[in-house]
Amino acid sequence: MTRAIRVLLVDDEPADRALASRALTNGLEQVVIEESDSRSSLLSLLNANDYDVIITDYMLRGLNGLEVIDLVHELNADAQIIMLTGTGTEEVAIEAMKRGVADYVIKNAHHINRLPATVTHVLDRVAAEKARQKAEEKRKECEARLAHAGRLSAVGEMAAELAHELAQPLCVIDGYTVAMLNHIENNNEPPKALAENLEEIRKASERAGKLVRRMREFCRKNKGQRVPFNMNQAVSESVDFLAF
Template sequence: MPSRTRILLVDDNPQDRRLVLREIRRGRPDAVVVEVFDRQGLDLTLSSQRFDLVITDYHLQWSDGLHVVKKVKRLDAHCPVIMFTGTGNEEVAVQAMKEGLDDYIIKNVRHLVRLRGAIEAALEHAAERRRAANLAKRLEGLLASLNVGAFRCTSEGQVVDFNAPLANMLSSSPSERVHPALEARLSSLAAQLTSDAPSSGDVNERELVFQSDNGEPRILRISLMRIDDEGSACIEGLVQDVTLQRRLEQERRQADVAAAQIAMLSPRESEVLLRVAAGEPNKVIARRLDIAEKTVEKHRANLMRKTSARSVADLVRLVMAAQHGEER
């Protein structure tokens, strides 16, 4: 069963409160309406109860509607507020809108009929804002659990917001500016994206390498999207640290190359290779394989040539790479 709509009505004129209450009942007969007509009642009510909507007059004997709007929004930014007044003006309306007012209605019989529609629209918009906020919160949690960084920057590449996972990747605090080296690269990418993809919604992916605060090179895969936010273009992006992934891919490639090089060796050359890589001198290898020391030298020369190795260290790395690939 859906919960009943809770509405706070702030007006020190009892006759006007009755008019507003009548309009509320016509649209939402089951609504719970709490009437407040003085400062003490407002403070006590807002400190102890939560509401789905607030309707307030502008001119109050003990305050004004702007104070009410600020107080409500400070407690619940998503709670819609409608100002229904006969004493305000355009300047008041503009100031109230800046404070988060959802609608402004002149208090007279001709405009009274607008109140019901304004109530429904304000409640619907508030529900949309709450859904969007909840979705953003869940998305933020998902990105954090997946260790995916997120950021927003201007079309010029100036980073204006980024999340904790990205800060961790950069070894910096979320309260500080993003890593200068990365911001410089983002600026370049943002400029390129703006010229390459003038329409919103296109996703561009890039990988870049930069030095983190501890001096280690990091490889980041960045997905950029150009969006229009209230008429101004900006860039939103997701960042994944693929350093380990790229390192493993490189190790796999090296293992494949090493295995292919060893496969070109004869069985005896392979035996000699393993013993050379283990640090055994030619004399020991000859004795263990029951062959002449000169034969060992010949096998060493052949396997060095076939593998393009220049030193014993190269042979050791070759064997280690091949063995690492077999372990996978």
């Protein structure tokens, strides 16, 4: 079942409110209408309720339609505003639109009868925008998932290369370790030579650690960010990586 549209009519002329209310009731299938004729009642209703649409006259006692717009944005930000006026100028209409009015209707019998269509159009436009935003969020989410899936698929290809790259420093570590053990066993390795062997082991271990850290960084899932890119640094790092 479709939820009834909640409308607040703001007008200090009872006859005009009755005319607008009758047009809305006759033209909309499900609508709940409340009325305000002053600043105090407007504030009370905005503080107590949420509305889908607020239809306000431009000329009111104690405030004008532009002030109503500001109050609505402050207290019922999601409500769509339609302004009615029989005396508004083009400048007023432009200012109202700048402040977020959804539509602007001339206040006479002919145009009042078009209020239901105006309300429907405004709400359809809001629904379409929400759907667009939701679709955009979904698109970004799918792109992020696809990007991550692409990164994961590349991991398999890089794993073989990583194993090959790791084999070299690991062989160095193994070779120097065996040599040191043999020399220690034979007790004929001078301390300086042992220190040199240990330094080679440290370097090889460091190279292996860098390879592992780069693979982990590649596999980590994160949101893409636009950052300044240094092409020279990227080329230099790529050369260093291949040199391992």
